[in-house]
Amino acid sequence: MxxxxxxxxxxxxxxxxxxxxxxxxxxxxxxxEARLDAKPVAKTRHLWRWVAAAACFLLIVGVGITLLxxxxxxxxxxxxxxxxxxxxxxxxxxxQQAAPEQPQQQQxxxxxxKQPAPEVKPESKAKATPxxxxxxxxxxxxxxxxxxxxxxxxxxDPARVDDFIEKLAENYQVKQSELNxxxxxxxxxxxxxxxxxxxxxxxxxxxxxxxxxxxxxEMPGYHLNFSQQQFFFELKDMRxxxxxxxxxERINGRILxxxxxxxxxxKASSACYQQYRxxxxxxxxxxxxxxxx
Amino acid sequence: MSALTETAIVEAxxxxxxxxxxxxxxxxxxxxxxMIVRQVPDVMDAQELMQDAFLRAFDHIDSYDPHKxxxxxxxxxxxxRLTLDFLKRRRPLLVSLEDTKVWQTDISDEALEAELSxxxxxxxxxxxxxxxxxxxxxxxxxxxxxxxxxxxxxIAYITGIEAKPLANRLYRIRKKLCSxxxx
Numbered sequence: 152m153x154x155x156x157x158x159x160x161x162x163x164x165x166x167x168x169x170x171x172x173x174x175x176x177x178x179x180x181x182x183x184e185a186r187l188d189a190k191p192v193a194k195t196r197h198l199w200r201w202v203a204a205a206a207c208f209l210l211i212v213g214v215g216i217t218l219l220x221x222x223x224x225x226x227x228x229x230x231x232x233x234x235x236x237x238x239x240x241x242x243x244x245x246x247q248q249a250a251p252e253q254p255q256q257q258q259x260x261x262x263x264x265k266q267p268a269p270e271v272k273p274e275s276k277a278k279a280t281p282x283x284x285x286x287x288x289x290x291x292x293x294x295x296x297x298x299x300x301x302x303x304x305x306x307x308d309p310a311r312v313d314d315f316i317e318k319l320a321e322n323y324q325v326k327q328s329e330l331n332x333x334x335x336x337x338x339x340x341x342x343x344x345x346x347x348x349x350x351x352x353x354x355x356x357x358x359x360x361x362x363x364x365x366x367x368x369e370m371p372g373y374h375l376n377f378s379q380q381q382f383f384f385e386l387k388d389m390r391x392x393x394x395x396x397x398x399x400e401r402i403n404g405r406i407l408x409x410x411x412x413x414x415x416x417x418k419a420s421s422a423c424y425q426q427y428r429x430x431x432x433x434x435x436x437x438x439x440x441x442x443x444x
Numbered sequence: 445m446s447a448l449t450e451t452a453i454v455e456a457x458x459x460x461x462x463x464x465x466x467x468x469x470x471x472x473x474x475x476x477x478x479m480i481v482r483q484v485p486d487v488m489d490a491q492e493l494m495q496d497a498f499l500r501a502f503d504h505i506d507s508y509d510p511h512k513x514x515x516x517x518x519x520x521x522x523x524x525r526l527t528l529d530f531l532k533r534r535r536p537l538l539v540s541l542e543d544t545k546v547w548q549t550d551i552s553d554e555a556l557e558a559e560l561s562x563x564x565x566x567x568x569x570x571x572x573x574x575x576x577x578x579x580x581x582x583x584x585x586x587x588x589x590x591x592x593x594x595x596x597x598x599i600a601y602i603t604g605i606e607a608k609p610l611a612n613r614l615y616r617i618r619k620k621l622c623s624x625x626x627x
Contacts, residue, residue: 156553158560158590158618164571165591173487175477179494183469186495187462 307366309386309395313343313410315362316397320345323353332411332423340413344427347406355406356382359399387415398424402432450515457505469498472516476523482587483527483580493530497523513601521602524584531580551619559622567625574624582617589614 320327330342347355356377363375363384372387372394382399394417398409409424448456448467456464476497481490500522501508508518560571575583581603588599596614600607 154553156557156560156614156618158557160562160564160567160571161560161586161618161621162590164568164575165587167568168572168575169482169587169591172478172481173490175474176487176491179473179477179491180466180469182491183473183495183498184466186499187465 304367304369306390307370309366309370309388309393309412312362312384312386312395312397313412316345316408316410319353319355319358320347323347328427330409330423330427332421337413337417340411340417342409342411342423344410344424345408346431347408349401349404349406355399355408356401359384359397388412400428402428405431407431451510454505454508454510454515457502465498465502468501468515468519472519473498475516476519479520479587479592480523480527482591483531483584489530493526494523497526500526513598517598517601521604524602525604528581528584551622553615556615556618556622559625560618570625571621574621578617578620582613582620585610585614586617 317327319325325345325347328344330344332340332342347353349355356379359382360377363377366373366386368375370386371389372385374383374385376383380401382397384397386395387393388395392415393412394415395412396410400407400409407428409427411424448464453464453468453471457468458464473494477490477494480493480497481487484490484493497519501519504522508515512518513521575586578586585599585603588594588602589596594602596607596610600610603610605613
């Protein structure tokens with residue numbers, strides 16, 4: 152490694168090339184001195200950058216803490232409690248029934264101009280909530296908003312799985328079929344099947360697993376089970392109150408992919424899927440037999 | 445002032461004393477400038493790069509380890525990086541397909557040495573042209589090794605490449621030169 156190559160041609164070529172390199176300009180020292188003089192300012196600028204960055208960081212932390220403390224303030228549960236108070240008065244009235252009350256409010260509206268218009272302040276709004284004549288729909292809305300911001304883990308939209316599969320199917324020209332898995336027929340229960348070719352190029356199982364790993368395993372209803380033959384994945388979307396389920400299965404050189412989502416608590420039958428699956432297996436076995444013949 | 449030892453210069457710079465900085469520039473500027481200006485022909489650019497190199501050296505003097513290299517070599521290491529960055533910004537590095545073909549044939553060190561030591565005028569002129577077309581880092585490596593006569597261990601420190609891979613790299617560049625000469 153320490154051997155020195157003579158390579159005289161190369162040395163001579165380099166010597167000729169670089170023998171006439173310019174000398175260091177005479178005024179270099181003066182220029183360097185000037186830059187050295189200017190340097191303390193630059194150092195101060197550096198310091199200011201750090202100070203500014205630290206201030207920004209503290210500001211962000213401060214805002215974060217403020218927002219968090221607002222979450223933890225007892226005002227939110229108090230509001231929730233207030234909103235729950237009217238419920239016993241009309242426990243069987245769903246929120247949709249709040250609409251008929253609107254005309255009553257409108258009828259009362261002309262009386263209001265007699266009174267002086269109260270100033271709208273966030274504080275007065277909070278104080279106004281315990282009033283008995285508060286419309287029921289407003290507290291419910293408020294309660295819903297409170298629930299939405301109460302995610303214990305960052306929200307991950309389960310519907311992205313369906314979007315992904317849809318795009319994948321589109322790319323590989325795989326058709327999707329709708330299944331009716333609810334009796335009586337319920338439009339909120341959506342079941343779809345795809346039959347993908349089981350090719351290394353598509354690598355559906357690998358992709359599905361990768362996608363499942365993207366989700367936090369502390370998500371509500373997270374359930375992942377897979378093998379070389381089957382893939383099973385479940386999630387619950389607490390924001391939309393939906394239950395998602397995906398099943399993939401290798402069947403005779405194909406992959407049957409089943410995707411379903413339904414409102415939480417809905418009893419969805421898997422009979423339709425089984426039926427479709429059996430149909431596919433039968434169809435395949437016939438095809439295989441034909442080929443053998 | 446010129447009696448300051450290298451350790452004293454480093455100590456003075458570390459304390460932010462102007463005389464240490466001036467001494468360091470005065471003592472090593474020529475050598476660092478020569479290294480830069482060989483790769484950056486514009487004198488103004490070379491001067492700016494050298495100023496940057498010294499300012500960076502002053503800022504990072506704490507990272508200088510006298511057991512690893514001399515102060516001059518450490519300055520060259522800083523200048524090398526700044527020069528390469530500057531050249532990359534001005535001329536993005538393009539690896540031609542020809543470059544990758546060269547490695548396929550095998551040739552001994554001795555045969556290479558013979559090929560590059562013919563003493564023929566046309567061969568030397570041809571080499572000058574070929575060197576111009578080399579990527580910046582390869583040209584700098586040749587300059588450090590053949591023109592400045594630095595040992596590989598020192599070049600390894602300047603370039604930040606381990607000595608053994610560096611020796612392999614030098615071998616490949618020589619082989620590439622030979623191949624280009626034959627073409």
